[in-house]
Amino acid sequence: EAGVTQSPTHLIKTRGQQATLRCSPISGHTSVYWYQQALGLGLQFLLWYDEGEERNRGNFPPRFSGRQFPNYSSELNVNALELEDSALYLCASSLGAVKWETQYFGPGTRLLVL
Amino acid sequence: EDQVTQSPEALRLQEGESSSLNCSYTVSGLRGLFWYRQDPGKGPEFLFTLYSAGEEKEKERLKATLTKKESFLHITAPKPEDSATYLCAVQPTSGGSYIPTFGRGTSLIVHP
Known part of the structure; x- marks a missing residue:
């Protein structure tokens, strides 16, 4: 069974640009979660999608946005990139909206903002 | 505000030298406490969920325990392949x- 996949693995942008990160959940999983893991910090919850709807978002500015497609894959968009957005962005999926405890994580996209 | 503090930040052990990792937490109401393992360049891998004080779970050389204020991840006779970053997370009951x-x-x- 294929795990959670993310693309691209690495992304280099300059300040002010936009970044788009993609995530494909495990087959059958309907919930997708996005996290930011900055160097030296814990995982910070960004967004949660389930059945195509945004269920919750963490304490991040509106320039962090995303969507979930009918096939449950998801996209994270970061507009007006700032240097401090440099981090590892992790996507996770779970079987249904109440299965937080069994999230399966992807390998992440490492975003570098210059 | 929910808080999770893990200690120590870094731990070096010799192969076979047992030790414990600590996760102290404050949360309005605990729905669950999770332990993950994260290898360099990879996403976290789920290890355990603990739901109530006194609960224990084991997997190979790892044993997780939970009290009302903290959780421990005990590593018995570790091997070099246990080298990784171990993450703790708490899930609150509040807010839905x-x-x-x-x-x-x-x-x-x-270290071998």
Whole structure:
């Protein structure tokens, strides 16, 4: 069974640009979660999608946005990139909206903002 | 505000030298406490969920325990392949969204 996949693995942008990160959940999983893991910090919850709807978002500015497609894959968009957005962005999926405890994580996209 | 503090930040052990990692937490109401393992360049891998004080779970050389204020991840006779960063997270009961708060992790290195 294929795990959670993310693309691209690495992304280099300059300040002010936009970044788009993609995530494909495990087959059958309907919930997708996005996290930011900055160097030296814990995982910070960004967004949660389930059945195509945004269920919750963490304490991040509106320039962090995303969507979930009918096939449950998801996209994270970061507009007006700032240097401090440099981090590892992790996507996770779970079987249904109440299965937080069994999230399966992807390998992440490492975003570098210059 | 929910808080999770993990200690130590880094731990070096010799192969076979047992030790414990600590996760102290404050949360309005605990729905669950999670332990993950994260290898360099990879996403976290789920290890355990603990739901109530006194609960214990084991997997190979790892044993997780939970009290009302903290959780321990005991590593018995570790091997070099146990080297990784171990993350702890708490999931609150309040708010209905159950969004977990993660600690910064403990980086474990086991020397052969």
